[in-house]
Amino acid sequence: MVANEPASHEVLGAHKPGAGRYAPSPSGDLHLGNLRTALVAFLAARGTCRDFLLRIDDIDRARDKGFAERQLADLRRLGIVWELPVMKQSERDHAYYVALQTLCEQDRVYECVCSRKDILTAPTAPHAPPGAYPGICRTLSTAALQRAKAKIAPRLPALRLKVAASERQLCFTDLIKGRVCAPIDDFVLRRGDGVYAYNLATVVDDAAAGVDQVVRGDDLASSTPRQILLARLLNAPAPSYAHVPLVVNARGVRLAKRDGAVTLAQLREQGVGTAEVLQMLLLSLGMAADPLATDALKAAACDFAFHKLSRDPFVFKGF
Ligand code: GLU
Numbered sequence: 001m002v003a004n005e006p007a008s009h010e011v012l013g014a015h016k017p018g019a020g021r022y023a024p025s026p027s028g029d030l031h032l033g034n035l036r037t038a039l040v041a042f043l044a045a046r047g048t049c050r051d052f053l054l055r056i057d058d059i060d061r062a063r064d065k066g067f068a069e070r071q072l073a074d075l076r077r078l079g080i081v082w083e084l085p086v087m088k089q090s091e092r093d094h095a096y097y098v099a100l101q102t103l104c105e106q107d108r109v110y111e112c113v114c115s116r117k118d119i120l121t122a123p124t125a126p127h128a129p130p131g132a133y134p135g136i137c138r139t140l141s142t143a144a145l146q147r148a149k150a151k152i153a154p155r156l157p158a159l160r161l162k163v164a165a166s167e168r169q170l171c172f173t174d175l176i177k178g179r180v181c182a183p184i185d186d187f188v189l190r191r192g193d194g195v196y197a198y199n200l201a202t203v204v205d206d207a208a209a210g211v212d213q214v215v216r217g218d219d220l221a222s223s224t225p226r227q228i229l230l231a232r233l234l235n236a237p238a239p240s241y242a243h244v245p246l247v248v249n250a251r252g253v254r255l256a257k258r259d260g261a262v263t264l265a266q267l268r269e270q271g272v273g274t275a276e277v278l279q280m281l282l283l284s285l286g287m288a289a290d291p292l293a294t295d296a297l298k299a300a301a302c303d304f305a306f307h308k309l310s311r312d313p314f315v316f317k318g319f
Contacts, residue, residue, distance in 0.1 A: 018212035018239075020045025021053040022075070023202070025060075026068035031262040032316055033217065033247035033255045035078060036281050040244045040309070041215035042080045043285075046301035053209055054082045059089040059201050074264045077274045078281075079297045087209060089201050096196040099204045099234055100189060103161065108233060109189060111157035112137040113148040132185035138162065152192075159190040163229070170225035175242035175306040182222040184229055199226045207236035218243045218313075219254075242306055247284075248313045255316055262316075272319050284314045 022041040024034060045052040054075070056068045072086065103109050114122075114136055122134050137160070140148065149157055163186050171181035188197045206214060221243040231238045247255045255262055261270045267277055278296065282288070286308055287300050 017048055017050045018210040019051040019053050020048075020213040020215060021055055021206070021209065021211050022080070023055040023057050023205075023216070024068075024071050025057040026065075026071060028067055028257070029263040029265060030071050030074050031247075031255055031257070032277070032281070033262075035074065035264070035277070036247055036284060036314065037215065037217050037244045038075055038080055039078065039278075039281050040242070040285065043297065043301045043304040044213060044215050044242065044306065046297070047304035048213065050213055051084065051210075052080075052082050053084055053087065053211065055087040055089070055205060055209070057089050057198070057201070059195060059198070061090050070265075077264060078278055087205060089205065092201070092205060092208075093196065095204050095208060096190075096201055099200060100159065100196075102234055103189065106233065108162045109159050110138055110162055110186075111145060111149070112160045112186075112188070113145070113152050113157045115152075128185070129183050132183065133160065133187065135186055138186060155192050156194065158188050158192045160186045161189055161230070161233075162186060167229055170228055172224060172228055172241060174221065174224075175240055176245070176309050177218070177221060177243055177311055180221050180224065180243075182225045184226050187226050199223060199230060203227050203230045203234065203236060206239055207231065207234065212237065212239045213242070214239045215242045215244060218246050244309070245311060245313045247316050250315060250317055252313070252315070259316075260318075267319070270319075276319065280319065284316075285309060 020041055022038045024030060024038070030038070042052055044050075054072065056071075058068060100109065112133075114133070118136065119131070119133055122136055124130075124132065124134050128134065137145065137148075137157075163184050167184060169181060169183050171179055174180045187199060189200045190196050205211075221241075224241050224243070228238050249255055249259045261267050261272070264274060264277060268274075279290075282296075282300055287303055290296055
């Protein structure tokens with residue numbers, strides 16, 4: 001198979017497909033890069049007869065300063081709609097707890113007292129990527145662990161996944177990028193402050209919601225092997241993955257707030273309407289649908305195919 005062709009399960013077969021989703025973190029207003037990814041997720045789901053779900057990744061509750069509602073409003077303005085209630089990670093601790101227990105029962109979890117500094121200054125295993133956890137706490141004796149835990153109190157130990165030597169690298173076929181391989185270290189499942197980690201939460205939520213098509217930003221592609229491994233251990237079906245190339249500024253740097261008007265609200269202030277933004281985003285995806293038509297996104301969904309998308313970042317040069 002050519003790497004950028006749709007995988008066979010992307011093509012409608014005898015079974016009704018599950019769902020696609022968009023899962024923003026409510027850490028700010030959505031910028032053009034986020035909106036473009038959301039659009040791809042929506043068109044991909046609609047174009048393959050999937051349900052489209054919206055999830056708010058607010059597991060780190062402190063970060064939501066009312067942004068979630070603004071994000072949902074911006075998505076609706078673009079014509080991105082969903083039927084089912086929005087899933088919120090802040091309401092799903094019990095499901096994460098149950099998944100963690102499943103991993104504990106498989107003897108796959110260990111406590112870790114290491115600080116960021118401990119990890120950065122520890123000798124790394126040969127060929128390990130920078131920042132990979134070298135497994136310091138995995139081999140501590142019970143007595144040494146107890147002493148270390150007493151030292152860090154009242155902070156609690158984090159919980160990490162025991163990754164076997166044979167699982168330390170995993171490859172998958174991305175629907176846009178083709179073959180992607182990334183290393184897997186003993187990554188965190190629950191942080192020392194009790195917050196469940198992104199990788200665990202995402203796998204549990206996608207499985208619970210029947211998501212079988214994950215579309216998200218390219219920056220998360222290297223996390224995907226971890227999630228595929230977790231899904232296997234939790235006996236959850238692995239979804240297909242599509243990582244959308246980022247939007248960058250004229251200097252090739254990932255689009256950010258400092259690049260000026262990059263959110264719908266900012267653009268509106270500059271006289272750029274939502275229809276114009278939608279047209280620009282559709283064009284950036286190689287689609288020439290008329291955004292003023294009431295069914296612009298329906299037409300775009302009909303025309304949508306992952307293999308038509310560019311693998312390169314999209315350079316935003318302004319309106
Ligand atoms: N919440 C993540 C973000 O906004 C995306 C998570 C995902 O799609 O798996 O970057």
